[in-house]
Amino acid sequence: MRAPVIFAVCLISVRCWMVILRVERNILNLNERLRSQWVESAQDWISTDQVVRVGMLDRWMLDALGDVADNAVIDIGCGEGRFSRLLSERGASVTGVDLTPAFIERARMLASERETFLLGNAEDLGDIPDAAFDVAVSYIVLVDLHDYRSAIEAAYRVLRPGGRLVVCNIHPMRSSQPVGWVRQGDKKLFYPVDDYMDEGPREFNWWDRRFVNMHRTLSSYIEAFLDAGFTLAALLEPTPSAAELAANPTFDDEYRAPNFIIYILDKP
Numbered sequence: 001m002r003a004p005v006i007f008a009v010c011l012i013s014v015r016c017w018m019v020i021l022r023v024e025r026n027i028l029n030l031n032e033r034l035r036s037q038w039v040e041s042a043q044d045w046i047s048t049d050q051v052v053r054v055g056m057l058d059r060w061m062l063d064a065l066g067d068v069a070d071n072a073v074i075d076i077g078c079g080e081g082r083f084s085r086l087l088s089e090r091g092a093s094v095t096g097v098d099l100t101p102a103f104i105e106r107a108r109m110l111a112s113e114r115e116t117f118l119l120g121n122a123e124d125l126g127d128i129p130d131a132a133f134d135v136a137v138s139y140i141v142l143v144d145l146h147d148y149r150s151a152i153e154a155a156y157r158v159l160r161p162g163g164r165l166v167v168c169n170i171h172p173m174r175s176s177q178p179v180g181w182v183r184q185g186d187k188k189l190f191y192p193v194d195d196y197m198d199e200g201p202r203e204f205n206w207w208d209r210r211f212v213n214m215h216r217t218l219s220s221y222i223e224a225f226l227d228a229g230f231t232l233a234a235l236l237e238p239t240p241s242a243a244e245l246a247a248n249p250t251f252d253d254e255y256r257a258p259n260f261i262i263y264i265l266d267k268p
């Protein structure tokens with residue numbers, strides 16, 4: 001081979017390696033950021049009233065889960081354990097798993113004897129045995145994960161055959177541009193959907209800091225659930241009841257642009 005050809009081949013392979021290394025470094029940085037933002041925001045989350053969850057979403061989640069009495073439930077990305085406690089009050093034995101140490105400490109402080117809280121990564125659920133649970137819950141966690149496909153596979157692994165996974169997530173129509181409503185004065189004009197097919201991180205302000213959520217399309221989520229082996233039993237777009245709306249009039253925008261989505265998934 002002639003020297004110029006050898007030189008060109010070497011140059012191309014060095015460039016390829018540089019691109020690969022840059023992509024890997026970006027993935028590592030994003031992963032680190034997704035994790036550290038919850039470490040930094042744990043106290044803010046603990047002291048924030050969960051108005052939408054308490055005022056509307058919990059009802060949809062509890063209905064989706066049905067009777068959990070005597071069920072073994074895993075709450076994946078349990079935060080400080082608020083929803084785990086609701087489930088154990090309904091008779092479930094709950095294992096909550098979260099990656100943020102401050103949340104697990106707080107959850108353990110408030111736990112009853114029917115709740116166990118473990119530090120762990122939703123993307124592998126490393127210490128959790130196979131087929132150990134009747135029900136798995138993921139309550140607004142997938143937007144926080146870089147490797148959502150591995151997390152869905154892990155949830156499948158820890159469920160027994162016949163078990164059910166209930167996932168609540170930010171609706172993909174809202175996660176494409178998490179910038180809030182476009183307003184004219186006080187009037188909400190519309191909620192933008194843009195760059196919908198461009199999956200990846202989206203930044204926004206929360207508690208005076210920059211926060212990142214991962215946006216993916218509806219079809220990507222459905223494909224990931226089906227690829228993992230789940231069947232889709234139902235897909236819900238929560239809205240407030242008349243009483244919930246009367247108690248929280250700002251929930252009216254849930255009728256205009258869907259904020260949340262719930263997937264009910266069965267392991268055959």
Ligand SMILES: C[S@@+](CC[C@H](N)C(=O)[O-])C[C@H]1O[C@@H](n2cnc3c(N)ncnc32)[C@H](O)[C@@H]1O
Pocket residue numbers: 034035038076077078079080082083097098099100103120121122123138139140141144145
């Ligand atoms: C929006 S909070 C929801 C907490 C809880 N599910 C609730 O509804 O109150 C997202 C949670 O996901 C957790 N989380 C983020 N990445 C995680 C990971 N890789 N493994 C486990 N938990 C994770 C955060 O620590 C945080 O508690």
